[in-house]
Amino acid sequence: MLLKRLIVCLDVRDRKVTKGVRFCGNVDLGDPVEMAKLYSADGADELVFYDITASAENRPIDLDMVRRTAENIFIPFTVGGGIRNVGDMRAALLAGADKVSLNSLAVRHPEVLTMGAKAFGSQCVVLGMDVRRNPDFASGYQVVTCGGRCPENLDALDWAQRAVALGAGEICLNAIDTDGVCQGYEMTITRLIAQAVRVPVIASGGAGKVDDLAEVLTVGKASAALVASMVHTGGFTCRGIKEELAARHLPVRLM
Amino acid sequence: MIAILDYGAGNLTSVRLALNHLGAETLLAASASDAAHADKIIFPGVGSAASGMQGLRARKFDALLADAFAAGKPVLSICLGMQMLFDTSEEDGGIDALGLIPGVIRKFAFADFDVKVPHIGWNTVEHDAKHPLWRNIPSGTAFYFVHSYYASTANASDAAGSTEYAGCRFTSVVAKNNFFATQFHPERSGKAGMTLLKNFLEWEAPKCC
Numbered sequence: 001m002l003l004k005r006l007i008v009c010l011d012v013r014d015r016k017v018t019k020g021v022r023f024c025g026n027v028d029l030g031d032p033v034e035m036a037k038l039y040s041a042d043g044a045d046e047l048v049f050y051d052i053t054a055s056a057e058n059r060p061i062d063l064d065m066v067r068r069t070a071e072n073i074f075i076p077f078t079v080g081g082g083i084r085n086v087g088d089m090r091a092a093l094l095a096g097a098d099k100v101s102l103n104s105l106a107v108r109h110p111e112v113l114t115m116g117a118k119a120f121g122s123q124c125v126v127l128g129m130d131v132r133r134n135p136d137f138a139s140g141y142q143v144v145t146c147g148g149r150c151p152e153n154l155d156a157l158d159w160a161q162r163a164v165a166l167g168a169g170e171i172c173l174n175a176i177d178t179d180g181v182c183q184g185y186e187m188t189i190t191r192l193i194a195q196a197v198r199v200p201v202i203a204s205g206g207a208g209k210v211d212d213l214a215e216v217l218t219v220g221k222a223s224a225a226l227v228a229s230m231v232h233t234g235g236f237t238c239r240g241i242k243e244e245l246a247a248r249h250l251p252v253r254l255m
Numbered sequence: 256m257i258a259i260l261d262y263g264a265g266n267l268t269s270v271r272l273a274l275n276h277l278g279a280e281t282l283l284a285a286s287a288s289d290a291a292h293a294d295k296i297i298f299p300g301v302g303s304a305a306s307g308m309q310g311l312r313a314r315k316f317d318a319l320l321a322d323a324f325a326a327g328k329p330v331l332s333i334c335l336g337m338q339m340l341f342d343t344s345e346e347d348g349g350i351d352a353l354g355l356i357p358g359v360i361r362k363f364a365f366a367d368f369d370v371k372v373p374h375i376g377w378n379t380v381e382h383d384a385k386h387p388l389w390r391n392i393p394s395g396t397a398f399y400f401v402h403s404y405y406a407s408t409a410n411a412s413d414a415a416g417s418t419e420y421a422g423c424r425f426t427s428v429v430a431k432n433n434f435f436a437t438q439f440h441p442e443r444s445g446k447a448g449m450t451l452l453k454n455f456l457e458w459e460a461p462k463c464c
Contacts, residue, residue, distance in 0.1 A: 002420055003377045003397055040445065045377055074273050075445045076399060096268045098443065121265070121302055123373060123401045170375065200371050223371060253377045253397040255446060 003251045004217045005045040005224035006238055007202060008231055010035060011052045012081075015065065018052070019180065019232050026052075029232050033068045039231065040073045043238040043255050047077040048101065048172070048226065052147065054082025055104060061088065063095045070096020078172075080128055086115050093120060101172060103128035104145040107152055107159075110166055117167030122199075127168035131156040131189055132176045141175075141189045148176050160193045171197065172226065174204040180229055182208025185216040194221035202226050208234065210244040217250055257456070258284040258293030260319075262310035264335055265301025273442035273449065279456050287315040295455070296323055298436075300335030304360070304404070305347035307335050317353055324355050327433045329460040331452075337429065337436035338404060346404055356429055356436075357409035363423065370421040373403045378427075380439065383414040386430050388454045396447045398439035400427075406438065433460035 010017045010032050017035050018026040029035070036047055049069070051061045061082040069077060079092050080101030089100045106113055106127055116125040132151070134142035139157035144150060160171055173193060175186030185206045194201040200223035203216040213225040230236045242252045257274055259267055261283045274281050274297070284290035298320065300307050311317050320340075323330050332340055339352045344360035352360070363372050382394040400418070405425035408414050415435070416428030427438040435455065441448035 001379060002374065003379070005376050070268060071272050071276070074269070074276070074442060074449055076443045093266050094268060096272060098269065123301070123375065169373070195368065198368065198371060199373075200375055221369065223376065 001251050003045075003253050004245070005202075006043070006213070006242055006245075006252065007046045007048055007224050007226040008039045008044040008238065009048045009050065009204065009226050009228040011050050011228065012062070012065065013051075013053050015062065017232070019228055032065055033072055036069050036073050036077070039238060040075050043242055043253070044075065045253055046075060046224070047073065049077065049079045050101070051079070051081035055146070060084065061092055063091055066092055066095040066097050078126055080126070086112065086119055089116050089120065089124070093124060099124050099126045099170070101126040101128040103130065104150075106163060106168075107143065107145050107154065110162070113163055113166040113168050117169065122167050122169035125168050126170045126172055127160070127163040128172045128174065129156065129160065129163075130174050130176055131186075139189065139192055144176060156189055157192055157196060160197055164197045164199050168199065170200050170202060172202040172204055175206060178206030179204075181206055182229055182234065184208065184212040185220060185222075185225070187216065187220050190216055190220040190222055194223075200224065210236075210241055210248075213241065214245060214248045214250060217245075256293045257281050257295050257297060258290035259297045259299060260290060260316050260336075261285050262300075262307070262314050262316055264307040264310055265299065267299055270297060270299050270333065270442040273452055274456075277449065277453055277456060285314065287319040290316075290319055295329045295331070296320075298330055298332040298336035300333065300339065301401075302335060303347055304335065304338060304344040304352065305350050307339055308350060308352060311339065311353075320353060320355065324432070324434060327460055329455065329458055330434045331455045332434065332436035333442070334402060334438060334440060337438055338406060340429070340434065340436055341406060344404065355434065356413055356431055358413070358426075359407050360404045361407055362404050363420070365421055365423075367421070373401055374420045375401050377444075378418050378420060378439075380416040380418050380427050382416055383411075383426075383428075384430065386415050386435070387458050388430070388435050388451055389415075390454050391450050392447055392454075398437070398441065398444040398447060400439045402438060
């Protein structure tokens, strides 16, 4: 039986893992590669690294970090932030990343999803989407880019469907209203998108307790739940979270 | 020396790094002559079957693999590498593959929109047969999968492991003499995958026939 995935997200700034609340007030937590090793040993099913300042500083993703990660962990990992074109995608994949997450770039240049899928396969192309509640949009949610700073005239559900048609192989859906607040995932839009696309949806933003993950993986129809604060600073372990999910009869990988 | 066949089908970085992490010496083989003297062969692959077969033939890896099969050289095939061992694949409008293992490759077809294709993520593998590569890996262990097509073996005796996805049980591991092939990615399957790769490095495969 296909298992529900627990994905740990590492936001990286100046070669340190960092975590903020609603994309602000970040504090440094540690070395990304060392933390990746710990989470992998602790039972994380997958890791995601976001180079959160690469875009703003208009520099490429830190390939040295990608390489060191690939030499040390043997579970799938995705990198995002600072991907400017297909050449950058290729460099990240050759450095050892399994998937590349495209967010602002995909909104500006949707054709990059198709080019990436053709060149590397859609399994390498993750659409990262940041969304915010906005009743003016049909689905009730609006797409925002530039790490939450730029509202786009794009409906979240429309964009998800279009991106999959263009070549995205997975969607990592991050709700800004709930990010880092630890009050639960944004259930409505997660379920709406997960039911409307044929590719897996990773729910992100808002996990504070195991019930939040259980809910988004059942009611929210997500294939995977992404956590950051819970394991970075919230006192939870991946093993502990998965044992509790298993106790709630969710299929997870226990080591 | 372990030769990793490089025929333009996907990224070989992770499989090479995983083997190096286990202390194996690896060689990215771009031609059949590069791989001819290797002790063992890794036949990886991500991408489409048609372009994969084209890449294999252009580098004469089809003959290399047939020779390895006859000579008893241990080969580990991964993902698309496993699928291309079979007779035919439904992918790309239907193509002929290597024909080393009897059976066909079919596409997952589900009516229910909730069932995602590709099949991506960790799924359990139940053993269909005992095998030295299953050493220290219990039946029911989870491995990482990414694929839209699956193997349907003609001979049940070639199946070494199977996996269920949304009600479809398929052969996820085949073993025939000196060939062992997995639909999942051992190099991305954490501790269990590394155990399987280590078992492959230590495996003394039986001679064919």
